[in-house]
Amino acid sequence: MSEKIKPYKDSELGKKEQVAKMFDTISKDYDGLNRVISFGIDVKWRRKVVNIVKNTNPNLVLDIATGTGDLAINLTKTSASKIIGLDISEGMLEVGRYKIEKLKLTDKIEMVLGDSEIIPFEENTFDAITVAFGVRNFENLEKGLSEIYRVLKPGGTFVVLETSVPTKTPFKQGYYFYSTKILPTIGKWFSKDKVAYKYLSDSAATFPYGKAFNNILQKIGFIDIENKPQTLGVASIYIAKK
Numbered sequence: 001m002s003e004k005i006k007p008y009k010d011s012e013l014g015k016k017e018q019v020a021k022m023f024d025t026i027s028k029d030y031d032g033l034n035r036v037i038s039f040g041i042d043v044k045w046r047r048k049v050v051n052i053v054k055n056t057n058p059n060l061v062l063d064i065a066t067g068t069g070d071l072a073i074n075l076t077k078t079s080a081s082k083i084i085g086l087d088i089s090e091g092m093l094e095v096g097r098y099k100i101e102k103l104k105l106t107d108k109i110e111m112v113l114g115d116s117e118i119i120p121f122e123e124n125t126f127d128a129i130t131v132a133f134g135v136r137n138f139e140n141l142e143k144g145l146s147e148i149y150r151v152l153k154p155g156g157t158f159v160v161l162e163t164s165v166p167t168k169t170p171f172k173q174g175y176y177f178y179s180t181k182i183l184p185t186i187g188k189w190f191s192k193d194k195v196a197y198k199y200l201s202d203s204a205a206t207f208p209y210g211k212a213f214n215n216i217l218q219k220i221g222f223i224d225i226e227n228k229p230q231t232l233g234v235a236s237i238y239i240a241k242k
Contacts, residue, residue: 015139016088016115023067024091042133045230045237046071049130049161052239054078056157058127062086064116064148065134069096071161072109075130085111086119119147126152132161136207145220149242158222158240164209166233180205209236 049071053061057079063072066085075083087093093111100109114120116131117140129152138144152158166172208216213236214225222240229236 015137016117019137019139020088020090023087023089028091028095041231042235045161045235046074046132048228048230048237049132049159050074050077052159052237053080053128053130053157056128058157060084060126062119062121062126062129062151064119064129064131065137066096066111067092067132067134069093069099069109069111071130071132072096072111073099073103073105076105076108078128080127081108083109084121085109086114086116087111088113088115117144117147119151121151123150124153126156128152128157128159130159130161133163135160135162136203141208142216142220145216145222149220149222152242154242156242158217158238158242160213160236160238160240162207162209162213162236162238164207164229164233164236165205168233213238 053075054077059079059081061075061078061080061083063069063075063083063085064087066072066087067089069085072083072085085093085096087096090113093113097111100106100111112120116134116138129148131148135141135144148158165176207213210227210229214227217225217238217240222242224239224241226239227236228239
């Protein structure tokens with residue numbers, strides 16, 4: 001998967017390092033830009049993820065690619081006594097820690113700097129694991145998913161929220177125009193990083209969404225896999241069990 005995605009920048013850095021550097025750079029702008037770019041719909045999508053996790057009555061939850069902690073914060077509405085947010089970008093985690101402290105949630109949420117492909121926890125640890133808009137940034141998709149499978153408890157739930165591409169006309173054409181023309185332009189206007197939002201649109205376009213992603217999850221060993229397209233197919237929620 002990763003070889004299909006153009007590098008974020010011409011660099012000797014690997015994809016992980018490039019992605020970490022990119023998110024460090026845009027961390028202060030990230031939340032506001034997310035709201036603008038998605039027209040605020042990403043809030044609704046995250047709420048659906050929280051409700052799915054909530055129905056499993058988890059105690060310990062891992063939110064991978066947690067970024068500034070939006071989903072981790074929302075997951076406090078579940079029964080979880082502890083939520084760990086893992087991310088490769090210290091810049092994003094710093095913004096998240098500030099938000100968590102402001103909301104007085106430091107007793108429930110811990111933000112950890114770490115690699116999703118070398119998760120620093122023992123196997124069969126978490127009742128539920130979530131990833132929102134992060135799996136497409138994995139350098140090795142199957143390795144990252146295998147690590148998630150390893151640290152998820154048997155019977156545990158894995159929920160992914162990720163961009164996808166509409167398949168029906170005219171939504172497919174509209175999505176293409178927005179993601180290739182409008183989204184990068186908005187990123188240039190509002191972000192310090194002039195290339196980051198082009199990378200984000202490129203990575204979304206090449207991600208193996210829908211049945212292709214379901215097949216990869218099945219190959220890793222996940223069962224009871226569901227795919228729920230959101231908002232005309234511009235995003236999808238994937239649910240799987242170990």
